[in-house]
Amino acid sequence: MVVLSVLTPVLAVVLCLVIGFMLVRSAQTETTSSTSSGETERTPKADFRPWVDQDLQDDTEIKGREDEDGDWVDSNEEEELLHVAYSASVYPEETMLERSKDFYTQMNQRRSVRFISPEPVPREVINNVIRTAGTAPSGAHTEPWTFVVVSDPETKHQIRLIVEEEEEVNYRQRMGDKWVHDLSRLKTNWIKEYLDVAPYLILVFKQTYGILPNGKKRTHYYNEISVSISCGLLLAALQNVGLVTVTSTPLNCGPQLRLLLKRPANEKLLMLLPVGYPASDATVPDLKRKPLDDIMVHI
Amino acid sequence: MVVLSVLTPVLAVVLCLVIGFMLVRSAQTETTSSTSSGETERTPKADFRPWVDQDLQDDTEIKGREDEDGDWVDSNEEEELLHVAYSASVYPEETMLERSKDFYTQMNQRRSVRFISPEPVPREVINNVIRTAGTAPSGAHTEPWTFVVVSDPETKHQIRLIVEEEEEVNYRQRMGDKWVHDLSRLKTNWIKEYLDVAPYLILVFKQTYGILPNGKKRTHYYNEISVSISCGLLLAALQNVGLVTVTSTPLNCGPQLRLLLKRPANEKLLMLLPVGYPASDATVPDLKRKPLDDIMVHI
Incomplete structure (x- = not known):
């Protein structure tokens, strides 16, 4: 009996340690899986230096083993591409100055426009705009983009239903919020008529990894x-031909839209751009852009 | 004594539970802090729906409380900006087609060039290029960018030392790697002569948050x-005037470069672009871009 009463606390301690250890393990697992899957992949392993800059949040998986460079090499080094002479247009200084001014003036006229005309747009113009977007640089020249151009009315409508349903949930959730003082004003925010009306919807997918000929995954750095960046070129190309769009990142609709458009698992929706001519009565908020001194520092 | 020997296991159990609870708490904290600080901020709280799409890895802090939209509103809604008529250049179809082709041809000639001439470039051209980058859309029109343009030779050299030191560490670390079979070839990868030679280095910082007039932080969504995107416009603007650059994201140099350039804590380095005319003997790898059918899907 004395032996037992001495042993009991020891047994209790051992039991508690075992339970405690199991709790610690399960808590670690839970915490890890509560972050999104992309983040889980990026949790740096302790034994190597993260290969992707910690200041950058691009969802490139950290592997630390791939043949990658801080420069965005335009070649896959394994392929040992031939180097060729680079020939460029060279302009006299005066022409450069004029061209830089003209391009700025043109781009500065770009605005996010929500009122898009249903008027049809030549398909070949859209093709050239997408070709232009495809000239963007990419980490290790992986060209990790897929542009899904939707003109089919039924598919556009399905997209609208998915986007509006999510947007409504998002807005309604904030109903109690101090910012929300006018339901009818908000309503206009989740009704996206342009998704039916615009002749084209361009859904831009990022390929988070590629598939090598041997079937293995290839990390797409900085995808x-x-x-x-390629969307920046896309916006420039649209503006250059007088078409308008509004940059949107539909909240939480990515997975549903990916399934609707039958895109593979390595593709994730980055942006949705409705494209067309501006409606004749289109309006935009009367905003100003920051002056040069507020965005540039010269050293 | 009997009372004590009965109480001892109870006390032991209580003590173990307390210790176990503390261990669980500390394990959760550790797991969270082992991810990068940006990710910690993004860990979704359980009690609200993440406001930023889980498919997007942009390091916007998830707050769920700000007046934000899936569209990138061009106005701060609190300011209730006036809406004005949008007027645009409208081109005949034939002109559109021609313009779209010409712009594509021009952008398709862009290449990442590492061999940059020291020849000076007119300052006003650089100003216009930065102005153009500043026309990009941004989440809630926060314009979360700072372009640091460095022409001072001493600062350029300091930047080179920081970047090369980090690059060398990165490369040496992979020395045992199966990919690394030629040290001398690798060496050319961490020597960045262009950082001294190029007349301008443009360091692009993203502002991860802003400061409101009342001193509070303002979340910069999708910064x-x-x-x-603004870098995409910057690349287009450079190409438009015949200047070259190479898109680089210097690994792990952000904090040091931020201190060197005296940028505030809310700014993080996104890209470093050396800018100038191409060297007369510049070469580029003989790469091809994917054809339209590989990057576009039409529905």
């Missing part, structure tokens, strides 16, 4: 940044 | 995507 989100690369695809965003 | 990394926004700034990447």
